[in-house]
Amino acid sequence: SQTIHxxxxxxxxxxxxxxxxxxxxxxxSNPNLYWYRQAAGRGLQLLFYSVGIGQISSEVPQxxxxxxxxxxxxxxxxxxxxxxxxxxxxxxxxxGQGGETQYFGPGTRLLVL
Amino acid sequence: xxQVMQIPQYQHVQEGEDFTTYCNSSTTLSNxxxxxxxxxxxxxxxxxxxxxxxxxxQKRLTFQFGEAKKNSSLHxxxxxxxxxxxxxxxxxxxxxxxxIWGAGTKLIIKP
Numbered sequence: 001s002q003t004i005h006x007x008x009x010x011x012x013x014x015x016x017x018x019x020x021x022x023x024x025x026x027x028x029s030n031p032n033l034y035w036y037r038q039a040a041g042r043g044l045q046l047l048f049y050s051v052g053i054g055q056i057s058s059e060v061p062q063x064x065x066x067x068x069x070x071x072x073x074x075x076x077x078x079x080x081x082x083x084x085x086x087x088x089x090x091x092x093x094x095x096g097q098g099g100e101t102q103y104f105g106p107g108t109r110l111l112v113l
Numbered sequence: 114x115x116q117v118m119q120i121p122q123y124q125h126v127q128e129g130e131d132f133t134t135y136c137n138s139s140t141t142l143s144n145x146x147x148x149x150x151x152x153x154x155x156x157x158x159x160x161x162x163x164x165x166x167x168x169x170x171q172k173r174l175t176f177q178f179g180e181a182k183k184n185s186s187l188h189x190x191x192x193x194x195x196x197x198x199x200x201x202x203x204x205x206x207x208x209x210x211x212x213i214w215g216a217g218t219k220l221i222i223k224p
Contacts, residue, residue: 032210043201043216044156051210090155100205101146102212104155 002027006091006105013112019064019078021108023091026072030096033074035066038088038107050074051096086112115140119202119215127223132189134218136202144205145185146212147176151198159187161205189220197222 003026013019025031035047046059048066056066063082067075074091088109092102119136126132136145144163148156160169162178162185169176173196175188189196199219203212 034211041219044214046211049211057209094210100144100207101158101161102156102203103158107155 002093002103004091004093004103004105006089006108008108009106010109011111013081013110015083015112016080019076019081019085019110021076021089021091021110023074023076023105024072025093028093028095029071031072031093032096033068034092034094034102035074035076036090036092038090040087044090047076081112083112086110115204115206115213117142117145117202117204117213117215119218121218122216123219123221125221125223126192128194129191132192132196132220133186134200134202134220135184135186136215137184138204139183141182142178142185142204143182143207145178146203146205147185147187148201148203149198150201150217154198156201192220192222194222196220 005024032051034049036044037047038044048056048058050056050068053068053071064078088107090107091105094102117136117138124132146161147159149159150156160176165182166180167178173190177186187200199217201217202215205212
């Protein structure tokens, strides 16, 4: 069966520090991968998605970037965090080639101080 | 671009009362999905509807897709504390592999 992992679970970082969040999927190949951010009490904002290794589409211009160095690994990064980067970061996957249901990881809670 | 409007933003109910959330679109939808996010948790897929007028049930949850495929609803009968959370609708766009999400409805059980 397929599983999705995210780490760390929680993170407190100072403004201006770098960020690296990792997401990995097991038990499937060539998934579509997604990064979302959710502010407290709010909806889901799509940040990036990827349909293959090295293929990244950005939905929101900001100081975040994403990379997909391996088929089942998706990384969210920042060189310098802003206060507004605080939130709940969720990684999700769907089966490639038309999979419609998204399966979410447990998320990372990021607090920028 | 495609948008889905979800209402209400919050709904406070007494335990045992019913709950309903609605999603509406100005354009015809090819499908609609529903997800539940428990407090502190991640969204979990509940169901997908694709046919005009479709009605599906999962125990106390009833999902409907409108005849014109422009609206959908989720109704919970006799709410329980385990139903607490935020319910999202979402539409899959096969043009770009994305889900277009509603803003969510938060179900709150009054003490």
